[in-house]
Amino acid sequence: MQERVKAGGVFIAKCYDSEGNLKWESQTPNLVVNQGLQDMNAKYFLGSSYTATWYVGIYGAASSNNPAAGDTAASHAGWTEVTNYSQSTRPAATFATPSTADPSVITNSASPATFNINATVTIGGAFLISNSTKGGTSGVLFSASDFQSPGDRAMVSGDTLVVTYQFSLDAA
Numbered sequence: 001m002q003e004r005v006k007a008g009g010v011f012i013a014k015c016y017d018s019e020g021n022l023k024w025e026s027q028t029p030n031l032v033v034n035q036g037l038q039d040m041n042a043k044y045f046l047g048s049s050y051t052a053t054w055y056v057g058i059y060g061a062a063s064s065n066n067p068a069a070g071d072t073a074a075s076h077a078g079w080t081e082v083t084n085y086s087q088s089t090r091p092a093a094t095f096a097t098p099s100t101a102d103p104s105v106i107t108n109s110a111s112p113a114t115f116n117i118n119a120t121v122t123i124g125g126a127f128l129i130s131n132s133t134k135g136g137t138s139g140v141l142f143s144a145s146d147f148q149s150p151g152d153r154a155m156v157s158g159d160t161l162v163v164t165y166q167f168s169l170d171a172a
Contacts, residue, residue: 005170006169007169007170008032009128009143009145009167010030010165011126011163016159016161017159028145030067032142040142056090057134058081059126061123066146083134085117086116086118090113091113091114091115091163096109104170105167106168113165121155123152123161125147128142143167
């Protein structure tokens with residue numbers, strides 16, 4: 001007999017203009033990187049030092065915006081963090097209690113991460129990390145996701161990007 005669990009997440013990004021009108025929306029499955037998988041196992045099964053604080057970051061356009069399994073907070077070739085927003089740190093991902101059903105789902109939809117864009121930038125994707133420092137390279141990178149077609153999205157000063165992250169565990 002073999003027990004399996006499927007895990008997966010999705011980033012839901014919505015961009016609003018300065019008048020509050022929806023400009024675009026993207027819902028994209030993420031890649032949980034090796035560092036995130038190892039961290040989840042260590043925290044749950046080994047009881048290693050745990051932090052319940054996670055942050056959402058955004059990254060820009062590139063010719064190869066493809067998060068890879070081996071990406072870490074310190075090394076993620078192919079994408080560069082965007083820090084052109086007025087918040088002094090990466091916005092917190094404040095999660096609600098996970099559901100008890102199969103799948104069990106946890107989300108920050110009640111308090112999504114908000115970025116007040118203060119420059120003309122192109123956004124290519126989002127990531128979940130344990131470090132609040134804008135542009136910081138320490139901490140645990142849990143997951144990352146490129147925006148699906150049409151891909152990279154232009155934003156201008158005054159736009160607001162609202163990002164929700166949803167993660168589920170399913171007894172497969």
